[in-house]
Amino acid sequence: MSRRQKQSLVKKRKGLSEEELLGLESKYCSWGDTVHYMKHPNIFERCEGSYLYDKNGVEYLDLQMLYSAVNFGYANKRFNDALKRQIDRLPQLACQYLHEEKILLASKLAERIEMTFEEKGRIQFNVGGSQALEDSLKLVRNHTGRTLMFAFMGGYHGRTLAASAITSSYRYRRRYGHFSDRACFIPFPYCFRCFYGMKRDTCGMFCLKQFEKLFETEYYSVLDNKTNICEFAAFYIETMQGTGGYVAPPREYFPGLKKILDRYNILMVDDEIQMGFFRTGKFWAIENFGVTPDILVFAKSLTNGLNPISGLWAKEKLISPEAFPPGSTHSTFSSNPLGTAVGLEAMKIIEESDFAQEVPRKGKYLISRLRSLQKKYPQIGDVDGLGLAIRIEMCEKDGFTPNKALTDAIEEIGLSGKLTAGGKQRGLILDVGGYYKNVFTLAPSFYITEMEMDLGADLFEEALLMALKRKS
Ligand SMILES: Cc1ncc(COP(=O)(O)O)c(C=O)c1O
Numbered sequence: 001m002s003r004r005q006k007q008s009l010v011k012k013r014k015g016l017s018e019e020e021l022l023g024l025e026s027k028y029c030s031w032g033d034t035v036h037y038m039k040h041p042n043i044f045e046r047c048e049g050s051y052l053y054d055k056n057g058v059e060y061l062d063l064q065m066l067y068s069a070v071n072f073g074y075a076n077k078r079f080n081d082a083l084k085r086q087i088d089r090l091p092q093l094a095c096q097y098l099h100e101e102k103i104l105l106a107s108k109l110a111e112r113i114e115m116t117f118e119e120k121g122r123i124q125f126n127v128g129g130s131q132a133l134e135d136s137l138k139l140v141r142n143h144t145g146r147t148l149m150f151a152f153m154g155g156y157h158g159r160t161l162a163a164s165a166i167t168s169s170y171r172y173r174r175r176y177g178h179f180s181d182r183a184c185f186i187p188f189p190y191c192f193r194c195f196y197g198m199k200r201d202t203c204g205m206f207c208l209k210q211f212e213k214l215f216e217t218e219y220y221s222v223l224d225n226k227t228n229i230c231e232f233a234a235f236y237i238e239t240m241q242g243t244g245g246y247v248a249p250p251r252e253y254f255p256g257l258k259k260i261l262d263r264y265n266i267l268m269v270d271d272e273i274q275m276g277f278f279r280t281g282k283f284w285a286i287e288n289f290g291v292t293p294d295i296l297v298f299a300k301s302l303t304n305g306l307n308p309i310s311g312l313w314a315k316e317k318l319i320s321p322e323a324f325p326p327g328s329t330h331s332t333f334s335s336n337p338l339g340t341a342v343g344l345e346a347m348k349i350i351e352e353s354d355f356a357q358e359v360p361r362k363g364k365y366l367i368s369r370l371r372s373l374q375k376k377y378p379q380i381g382d383v384d385g386l387g388l389a390i391r392i393e394m395c396e397k398d399g400f401t402p403n404k405a406l407t408d409a410i411e412e413i414g415l416s417g418k419l420t421a422g423g424k425q426r427g428l429i430l431d432v433g434g435y436y437k438n439v440f441t442l443a444p445s446f447y448i449t450e451m452e453m454d455l456g457a458d459l460f461e462e463a464l465l466m467a468l469k470r471k472s
Helices: 003-013 018-028 077-091 098-116 129-144 160-167 206-213 254-265 284-289 337-352 357-377 403-416 450-471
Strands: 044-048 052-056 059-062 123-128 146-153 185-188 232-235 267-271 293-299 310-317 381-387 389-394 426-429 439-442
Touching: 052 426, 059 450, 077 337, 098 123, 098 310, 123 129, 129 160, 129 232, 129 267, 129 310, 206 254, 232 254, 254 267, 254 284, 254 337, 310 337, 310 389, 357 381, 357 389, 357 450, 389 403, 403 426, 403 439, 403 450, 426 450
Parallel strands: 059 426, 146 185, 146 232, 232 267, 267 293
Antiparallel strands: 044 052, 052 059, 123 310, 293 310, 381 389, 389 439
């Protein structure tokens, strides 16, 4: 194709209609990502605060904020300005060389973790959650010499090959051959639907006892009792399951689990990729449970979704220069200056704010609004949350049997942008997770107002009523 032909093609493509764009997308974009989970993918044009806007200017209230990557609101001026300042000064640099923002960001994170957990450690940056998780696997393998991991049923750690091996869904592994390092998946304390059919009030932490039992005799296949050497190197946890449906365990679960792990020299790796940076009302979700992990992995909201920088913190014994020497990991764009500058701004905003009070206060308010809806609609089986990580579990009329069809219908109605609550045409952005794909996982902006939470509850009720009407 000549240059002139190319130029005219580019010109022609400017100002294409939505149908034309979707036609091109369907032909030239891989369908291997999650866009085509939806029958009618949306195209958005602009964002601000808690809202996305489509090409027709319709406003969509977003109650999931890029899977909790945009904790501080869309197009936040503080982050945009930090990015612009960095673009004008040092926009790119090979990660082999140093720049101030990287050093300051790592120091702030490590110092805060040291203050919280009274543990010294270091930070390693990478690109994207899964890649940081892969780095954590390197640290675990390097330290223990072992390759097998425990992880939770319902856990999600990403979709690279190594992250898929510790993510419970076989669906993500099925077409990619044998995973010799596939984790051993342990039931998560999802008390609304206990794996063992127990009731929380009377279970006596039965699930924890079942895990502990694995170590009782060598015939249960995880421990050589003669040497106290376990075949498993680490347990990968999300303290509140994200994709699994925003499930929080009973408070005593993780302290109990850590005791068992310590007894058999099994590391605890805490995946804070979705729940970190105050989503649950604490800087790290694990702070809700009084446990110190050996490795902590973070991503998403470190840059408020502006740059895919991620990272991990590990205890000094795992990540000291002697243990993890130069060249142990590397990626061209890890610790890129645009990411570190924005990350540093996130840390400054956190230091200036009182999210420890604000997030739980707002979470409580939204939960109370949703619980009032639960009283009216038996199809809302469960409403719960920690901070501003809130779950709505959709069921049949019995309030328990999972109702995926109703969930999908509500999500689709929200995305159609044809709701009218609040007096104008609007949409509602919801994300669906959960073991039966029947849970709305709400992760609104930390700056969401009471009025917007009221609007969110009204839009949700309107979508629910429309979905119920469709069914009948
Ligand atoms: C808990 C958790 N771990 C890991 C990941 C993977 O991160 P990424 O999609 O950036 O690779 C995610 C993404 O949703 C996540 O929620």
